[in-house]
Amino acid sequence: MIKYAKESRFIQAVDCIVFGFDGETLKILLIQRGFEPEKGKWSLMGGFVKAGEDFDQASNRILKQLTGLDGMYLEQLNTFSHPQRDPMERTISTAYFALIDINKYKIQLSDDYHPEWFSLKRMPKLIFDHQQMVELALRRIRYKAALHPILFELLPNRFTIPQLQNLYESVYNTTIDKRNFSKRVLATGLLIKQEEKDKSGSKRGAYYYHLNMQKYYAKFQAFLNFIPNPTNLIF
Amino acid sequence: MIKYAKESRFIQAVDCIVFGFDGETLKILLIQRGFEPEKGKWSLMGGFVKAGEDFDQASNRILKQLTGLDGMYLEQLNTFSHPQRDPMERTISTAYFALIDINKYKIQLSDDYHPEWFSLKRMPKLIFDHQQMVELALRRIRYKAALHPILFELLPNRFTIPQLQNLYESVYNTTIDKRNFSKRVLATGLLIKQEEKDKSGSKRGAYYYHLNMQKYYAKFQAFLNFIPNPTNLIF
DNA sequence: TCAAAAGTGTTGAAAATACACCCATGG
DNA sequence: CCATGGGTGTATTTTCAACACTTTTGA
Numbered sequence: 171m172i173k174y175a176k177e178s179r180f181i182q183a184v185d186c187i188v189f190g191f192d193g194e195t196l197k198i199l200l201i202q203r204g205f206e207p208e209k210g211k212w213s214l215m216g217g218f219v220k221a222g223e224d225f226d227q228a229s230n231r232i233l234k235q236l237t238g239l240d241g242m243y244l245e246q247l248n249t250f251s252h253p254q255r256d257p258m259e260r261t262i263s264t265a266y267f268a269l270i271d272i273n274k275y276k277i278q279l280s281d282d283y284h285p286e287w288f289s290l291k292r293m294p295k296l297i298f299d300h301q302q303m304v305e306l307a308l309r310r311i312r313y314k315a316a317l318h319p320i321l322f323e324l325l326p327n328r329f330t331i332p333q334l335q336n337l338y339e340s341v342y343n344t345t346i347d348k349r350n351f352s353k354r355v356l357a358t359g360l361l362i363k364q365e366e367k368d369k370s371g372s373k374r375g376a377y378y379y380h381l382n383m384q385k386y387y388a389k390f391q392a393f394l395n396f397i398p399n400p401t402n403l404i405f
Numbered sequence: 406m407i408k409y410a411k412e413s414r415f416i417q418a419v420d421c422i423v424f425g426f427d428g429e430t431l432k433i434l435l436i437q438r439g440f441e442p443e444k445g446k447w448s449l450m451g452g453f454v455k456a457g458e459d460f461d462q463a464s465n466r467i468l469k470q471l472t473g474l475d476g477m478y479l480e481q482l483n484t485f486s487h488p489q490r491d492p493m494e495r496t497i498s499t500a501y502f503a504l505i506d507i508n509k510y511k512i513q514l515s516d517d518y519h520p521e522w523f524s525l526k527r528m529p530k531l532i533f534d535h536q537q538m539v540e541l542a543l544r545r546i547r548y549k550a551a552l553h554p555i556l557f558e559l560l561p562n563r564f565t566i567p568q569l570q571n572l573y574e575s576v577y578n579t580t581i582d583k584r585n586f587s588k589r590v591l592a593t594g595l596l597i598k599q600e601e602k603d604k605s606g607s608k609r610g611a612y613y614y615h616l617n618m619q620k621y622y623a624k625f626q627a628f629l630n631f632i633p634n635p636t637n638l639i640f
Numbered sequence: 641t642c643a644a645a646a647g648t649g650t651t652g653a654a655a656a657t658a659c660a661c662c663c664a665t666g667g
Numbered sequence: 668c669c670a671t672g673g674g675t676g677t678a679t680t681t682t683c684a685a686c687a688c689t690t691t692t693g694a
Contacts (some may be wrong), residue, residue: 171495178456179414182486182497188505221413221495225486249484249499251417251460260456262417262497264484332673349675350657372672373665393655547667584648585684607645609691630683 183263184229185216185300187247187307188237190272190287191324191356195340196273197287198304200294201236207258208297214304215285216263229266236285238276243269243323245309255299263299267307269323315341316391319360322381330376331355331366338396358394360385412503418498419464419518420535422452422482422542423472425507425522426559428568430575432439432507434523435529436471443491443532450520451498464501471520473511478504482542490534497507498534504540504558547555550576552628554595565611566590567604574632593629 203213217232218224219387225246234240234366247265255261272287288294296304315321321337337352355361360381423434438448452467456459460481469475484502490496507522523529550556556572558618570586590596597617602610 174416174453174496177416177453180413180417180454181409181412182417218409218412219415219486222488224488225484245663246483248481249460251454251499253457253459261409264486275689331675347658349659352674353676364680367673369665373667374663374671374673375665460654565646582685583646584686587647589683602646604693607642607691608693609646611646 181259181261182219183216183261184219184225184227184232185214185263185265185303186233186244187214187265187267187271187304188233189267189307189312189324190275190336191340192272192287195289195291195338197289199285200274200288200296201238202286203297207256212294212295213297214265214300225266234267237270239270239274243320247303247310250299250303252299265303265307267311269311269320271324271326273275273326277289312341316396318390319358319386319394319396322386328364328378328380330371330378332371332376333368354396358385358389360389408608416494416496417454418451418465418496419454420498420500420538421464421468421479422448422449422500422502422539424466424502424504424542424546424559425510426572426575427507427522428571430524430526431572432524433512433528434472434520434522438532442491446530446532447529449500449535459497460501470504472505474505474509482538482545485534485538487534500538500542502546504546504555506559506561508561547576551631553625554593554621554629554631557621563599563608563613563615565613567606567611568603569616572636589631593620593624595624631639
């Protein structure tokens with residue numbers, strides 16, 4: 171077979187920013203890199219792309235391997251191509267961000283590299299340009315979540331409105347009036363009220379809701395104003 | 406130097422969707438591919454990434470080479486990685502979209518491959534997955550332009566409000582009430598009225614405006630509602 | 641003088657915001 | 668019985684959408 175004989179060839183990696191929410195703050199999952207260079211340093215979840223797979227497959231494979239989870243929300247973010255971003259050998263990295271229900275995640279017994287959740291404010295230094303990737307992912311998630319209901323991906327199947335509000339407040343590092351917030355989210359028609367209450371957060375208890383999946387898919391692409399004054403969001 | 410000896414290596418291309426506006430419809434610039442496979446078929450402007458350059462440099466280099474233009478608006482769109490997207494040899498392609506003032510573009514005398522502008526409705530079949538790239542670029546440009554003033558990149562330094570409205574109407578394939586449109590754009594404070602009029606479009610003539618560049622940069626990231634009912638836009 | 645495009649204001653509806661009180665209950 | 672967090676309604680402001688007539692001037 172004839173090939174593009176003269177062209178350069180590059181190693182291709184994918185790196186995933188995995189977000190989770192513990193009820194208090196937004197967190198990301200990091201691992202200690204298992205090989206040189208920078209072995210033992212904190213890193214995003216990543217790996218090399220293999221010959222026969224596309225990048226979506228590669229990122230799913232790597233996430234499955236490192237978190238044990240399948241089918242999470244996963245979206246391509248950006249491709250980072252600085253020639254010296256990896257000092258060992260030029261490596262192109264395509265970053266993805268993932269949103270998971272932190273409760274579904276269990277430490278994989280087989281993991282040698284000790285993945286850990288870090289809240290964004292107390293993150294260790296990351297290798298290479300991974301810090302940049304995290305910052306871009308954060309901006310993207312803020313941008314997108316202001317207009318589309320992606321943050322539900324971070325919550326368990328049933329959740330309360332105060333939990334949801336905590337999530338939005340911690341993603342945008344702001345506070346929202348609870349009356350206006352609940353009006354806003356209920357107006358979308360995306361939520362179905364359950365009979366049961368979550369009594370863990372208060373004596374009175376807060377009603378559980380779950381997503382109306384049909385409306386969720388139908389409305390996903392519509393612009394929803396989830397955030398008051400969505401200004402200064404950077405794409 | 407030690408390297409990642411066992412990993413696969415891939416050819417990396419960049420492909421650029423170049424948008425222009427001729428006053429009537431939104432157009433994209435295509436070339437006839439100069440080498441096998443698919444030699445002579447219509448293609449996006451693309452090329453292979455070289456060993457020492459990052460992708461922004463590569464796309465700028467390729468656009469300079471094919472259009473003669475420097476410093477145009479250029480934004481990374483997505484990386485396409487299907488293993489068989491190029492039948493010759495697996496090639497990863499990172500797509501960029503570019504917005505240029507169509508008047509600044511002159512056919513490069515040195516071009517062997519006859520770039521041509523095509524309106525979106527009368528586009529030829531494109532090679533590989535380039536059609537998909539164009540569709541994604543269109544969705545992205547619609548999404549972004551609904552919230553940020555990127556479409557000014559498609560206009561000459563001075564332009565009239567009817568021209569601007571035509572541009573928005575053709576990007577969104579819709580019509581907008583001209584009273585509401587001019588209120589909307591003037592309310593941004595982004596436009597400075599000139600004394601002179603453009604008499605080419607009408608007997609009465611329409612005032613020229615130009616961008617207040619300071620406000621343009623300051624407000625670029627703010628959410629501006631340029632489009633009524635920005636619903637069904639897909640990111 | 642008239643056809644063709646440019647320019648401009650008002651009004652009603654809808655959406656967003658600000659804001660305060662009562663409820664339920666476990667300790 | 669009271670402290671804590673949950674739940675709800677209203678009045679005001681702001682924004683958006685609908686809509687029609689006058690101006691200019693080259694042909």
